[in-house]
Amino acid sequence: MNKKELVEQVAEQANLSRSKAELVVNAFVHQTQESLARGGVVQLIGFGTFSVTDRAARKGRNPQTGQEIHIPACKLPQFKPGNKFRDLIK
Numbered sequence: 001m002n003k004k005e006l007v008e009q010v011a012e013q014a015n016l017s018r019s020k021a022e023l024v025v026n027a028f029v030h031q032t033q034e035s036l037a038r039g040g041v042v043q044l045i046g047f048g049t050f051s052v053t054d055r056a057a058r059k060g061r062n063p064q065t066g067q068e069i070h071i072p073a074c075k076l077p078q079f080k081p082g083n084k085f086r087d088l089i090k
Contacts, residue, residue: 036077046084053078 001009003025011021032042032050042050057073081089 044082046082048079048081048085051078051080052076 007018007022007025010016010025011018014021014024016024035042036050036052039052052075055074055076058071060069060071061067062069
């Protein structure tokens with residue numbers, strides 16, 4: 001499912017126009033990104049938790065040359081599904 005299809009599904013399920021449903025989807029994405037950028041966590045009970053995790057610096061290899069390279073530490077977004085979501089997938 002892509003964003004356009006998600007907007008259409010939200011519009012249909014919530015009985016909204018497509019433009020209003022797109023505003024809702026965009027607002028959710030924006031607020032989630034803003035919260036994570038500030039170091040926060042977005043927890044949706046039954047769905048899952050979006051958070052940021054620290055990834056340590058490590059050594060890697062350039063696949064073309066085989067030369068060892070340093071990969072710097074970074075922060076990565078992470079999603080952990082909730083129990084209801086996990087059970088639905090099983």
